[in-house]
Amino acid sequence: MDIRAVGLGLAFALMWSSAFTSARIIVADATPLFALSLRYLVSGIIGVGIARALGQNWHLTPPQWRATIVFGILQNAVYLGLFFVAMQTIEASLAAIIASTMPLMVALAAWAFLGERISPLGVIGLIIGIAGVALIMGARLTDGLDYTGVAICFIGVLALTIATLTVKGASAGGNLLMVVGLQMLVGCVALTIATVLFESPAVTPSWPLAAAFIYTCLVPGLTATWVWFMLVGRIGATRAATFHFLNPFFGVVIAALLLGEKLGPRDILGVTIIAAGILAVQISRQRKA
Template identity: 60%
Template sequence: MRIDMRSILMGLAFVFMWSSAFTSARIIVAAAPPISSLAIRFLISGLLGIAIAAGIGQKISLTRGQWISVVVFGISQNALYLGLNFVAMQWIEAGFASIIASTMPLIVAFLGWAVFRDKLTPLALGGLLLGFAGVALIMGTRISGGVDMTGLVLCIIAAIALAIATLTVRTASGGGNLLMVVGLQMLVGAVALAPFGIWLETFEIAWSWQLITAFVYTTLVPGLAATWVWFTLVGRIGPVRASTFHFLNPFFGVSIAAVLLGEKLGLLDAIGVAIVTVGILAVQLAKQKPTAS
């Protein structure tokens, strides 16, 4: 199975959409309660996804693996991972949050080795050590610069939650009804987050065109389109090859935040991002199996 130009374009589109979510989320949480905002986003994305899926003939008739995916990813990815990131970005910058989230492939590789005794090739081991060294460099500069520790810890827990979900459900692309699966995952996230939003937050919103634009964008693009593109890409080229695109996330994440939010990136941060990027790429390439030419 080779990666063709369409797959490359899909991978780049996913990376851009996924990375941009941190910037749009930062705009949202500056003006609205994070948990409630995310629950509403999931509700709209989920209902829209299900409606479109029904319109093209998909039904809520899923395989056992897909139902597991709906529950596991709905809770781990949508409620835990995105919920914790939304809360954390009240205190930390979007670019920094995207860097921590980008370490998910490294965490997956580490947990696979530590828990499931997966063998690591020298390339994978080198990439793992290099990636975590880059993260340590970035965290060191941010901690010394006074980063909010609550936000930092929440982002780390979020990345671990997504890594565990990834190990639990390797792929949800089989069995058809893909858009229906995505929509149902969104609804699970909304149901899981709504009680916490009602319990913990005061529903006060500082309305602005920036908030409305960011909310509409994050609902339709990172929320719905990016998830659909990701599972479509996995179905097209497989989870291992698709995951290789994650190495671009640190660069895209900090670049988008710098352009749209004016976030500054110091020299040590830039070096750290480059190191993390190379580490993620090495870990993902180590998973590739050579194919006959």
Template identity: 55%
Template sequence: MDVKAILMGLAFAVMWASAFTTTRMIVVAAPPLTALVIRFAISAVLGIMLARAMGQSWRLSRAEWRVLILFGIMQNALYLGLNWIAMQWVEAAAASIIASMMPLLVAFFGWLWLGERLRMPAVIGLAMGVAGVVLIMGVRLQHGLSLFGALLCLIAVVALTVATLVVRGSGGSRNMMMIVALQMAVGAVVLALPAALLEWGRPIDWSCQLIVAFLYTILAPGLAATFIWFQLVNRIGAVRAATFHFLSPIFGVAIAALLLGERFGASDVIGAIIIAVGILLVQTAKLPPATATSR
């Protein structure tokens, strides 16, 4: 793995983890689903324009349409929709910790449903990941963590895990940015009716912080991180790229503490490190021996 790939992976991890902090800023000031519909609509327009500038087409294959519709519903509408609702009551650090379980859940459900073999480092990593989450959430529950909000976050990450397993191995399209943009359009369409029914008339507390957080969420985690991710996958492969997820719990907790002043106790530090090591073990266990030491 070269220096450029490492820098790309670090940039992706920081932007992905920071999204929980900016989301928390947004949902305490604005109706979450309405804000998410607006975010998806703007991101879809910008993404389509960028894809067209890159020479990409919206004439997609049936398989590509299946992937983007499934991910638009499961990732954007369900995963992000439930997360944004939950973060009205759940702190950004807690939401990022739950979301960081996704690589662990992919490995677990792959073993449970698809019969995929788990090497011993992956088994150890899964156990460590669960232990780290239990440690952090157990302490946070004692300090008033919303059980309902945490449950919504858990359902959200399970939805994303299922979608990831269903479409795994279907990447490599020449129209990937267009697919990403259209996924966001699907998310906006699916969430438009629930947003109107549940949040019509709810006020928005406008501020500079809200506007900056909203723009950042659209441009950085929404578009830039997605673009970097696919470039990273093309450069080093999906399995190696996914190892950078091990930084998410550490960055997520640290950024929330820095920008929002959220509690940052010893249990958060220890738990985040345990989860990070667990994710790293799970991901590196997937690397074939021939390529694991080739660079």
């Protein structure tokens, strides 16, 4: 893994982790599905516009179209839509921790449904990761934990897990930024339908809302997705996923610094355990790749 790949991985992990804090700020002043659909409209138009200016087109390969549609629906609409809804009642740090279990769920699902063998290191990683999540949940049981919000987040992670296991080839065939932009627009369409069906849009204008919305559109929304596909194209999905072990750390630290969310000793220990579990799982899969 070269220096550029390391830089891309660190940048992705930091941007991805910050999205939960900015989302928490957004849903404090706007209904979640409406806000997220508008975010994807803005990000998608910007992404497609920049891609066209760079000479890219929407003549994508079949795997790219499949990735665009599946990820646009499962990742952008279902996964993030559910997380935005849940973050009305749960903290950004907890949402980031739950989202960070995605590599563990991918490894477990690949073993259960695709027949992928798990090495002893991978098994240890899964056990450690699950133990870390249980430790954090146990620490927050006395703090009025919203179980519905937690359940919604885990359903969202399941949707992202399915997308990760079923779609390949998004970074092959060129037009990478166009793929990213079109994914955003697919998510916008799906979330607009969900908004009409399930929500009465409402916005309370504020400077924190405006700043968080602009940041979310440009950084976690557009730039982080583009960086992720660049990283996957450079070192492969298995090695790229190793950087997910940083997400629990970044997620809770950013939420604590910007939102003042509580970070107790058991939270720190749990995050460390989860990160170790994710790293062990990814190293075990990397050795087989």
